Amino acid sequence: EDQVTQSPEALRLQEGESSSLNCSYTVSGLRGLFWYRQDPGKGPEFLFTLYSAGEEKEKERLKATLTKKESFLHITAPKPEDSATYLCAVQATSGTYKYIFGTGTRLKVLA
Amino acid sequence: GAGVSQSPSNKVTEKGKDVELRCDPISGHTALYWYRQSLGQGLEFLIYFQGNSAPDKSGLPSDRFSAERTGGSVSTLTIQRTQQEDSAVYLCASSPTGGQGEAFFGQGTRLTVV
Numbered sequence A: 001e002d003q004v005t006q007s008p009e010a011l012r013l014q015e016g017e018s019s020s021l022n023c024s025y026t027v028s029g030l031r032g033l034f035w036y037r038q039d040p041g042k043g044p045e046f047l048f049t050l051y052s053a054g055e056e057k058e059k060e061r062l063k064a065t066l067t068k069k070e071s072f073l074h075i076t077a078p079k080p081e082d083s084a085t086y087l088c089a090v091q092a093t094s095g096t097y098k099y100i101f102g103t104g105t106r107l108k109v110l111a
Numbered sequence B: 001g002a003g004v005s006q007s008p009s010n011k012v013t014e015k016g017k018d019v020e021l022r023c024d025p026i027s028g029h030t031a032l033y034w035y036r037q038s039l040g041q042g043l044e045f046l047i048y049f050q051g052n053s054a055p056d057k058s059g060l061p062s063d064r065f066s067a068e069r070t071g072g073s074v075s076t077l078t079i080q081r082t083q084q085e086d087s088a089v090y091l092c093a094s095s096p097t098g099g100q101g102e103a104f105f106g107q108g109t110r111l112t113v114v
Helices: none
Strands: A001-009 A009-014 A017-026 A030-038 A043-049 A057-061 A062-066 A070-075 A086-094 A107-109 B005-007 B010-013 B020-026 B031-037 B045-049 B063-067 B077-078 B086-094 B109-113
Touching: A009 A017, A017 A030, A017 A086, A030 A070, A043 A057, A043 A062, A062 B005, A070 A086, B005 B086, B010 B020, B020 B086, B020 B109, B031 B077, B045 B063, B045 B077, B077 B086
Parallel strands: A009 A107, B010 B109
Antiparallel strands: A001 A017, A017 A070, A030 A043, A030 A086, A057 A062, A062 A070, A086 A107, B005 B020, B020 B077, B031 B045, B031 B086, B063 B077, B086 B109
8 A cells, every 4th residue: 555654753953953854665667756835724835746766856945756656845944834734645657646645744944 | 708618607506416517628628637625625526627638537536426518519527426534626727739748627517515
């Protein structure tokens, strides 16, 4: 069964304290891996798509990387406005194009 | 901006009533998805539409749930005889590339069944 596991469930960082969020996945074949940010009361906001092992994407303080079994979202020198829930999702090569989501990491960055 | 639009944003209904939730996808997007997010939970897939193909209904939790997409654009998710466990945020997303690649989400409809 295709599944996605994210860790940790919650993370508290001081402003400027860099860290990484993990997304482990099990799929028959990976079509794509996606990172989203979700603020309270809002829909998920797209951040990155990764397609193959070794691929990396960057945006401001965020950098996403991909291996054959997991993805990391690295946050460098975070700011309070980076506080949100970060969601990881995969699309498998088998079946339709549905996204399988993890339960997310709740990030709180303290000033 | 021309993002995914969902209505209503909030809906309170009595147990046993039927509800309809609406989604207007981004213009030109061929793929449309419905997901459900319960408090503190991840996103649960419900249904996927792609062009004129038969929808993937594999995530619908019971026959009380149904969805349609008219003219390849607007979609309606209908829940009949609502139950308290149906209370959740219902999210709609659309994708420009038939679902291959990223999807863009609306703000969701928060459904509360009392």
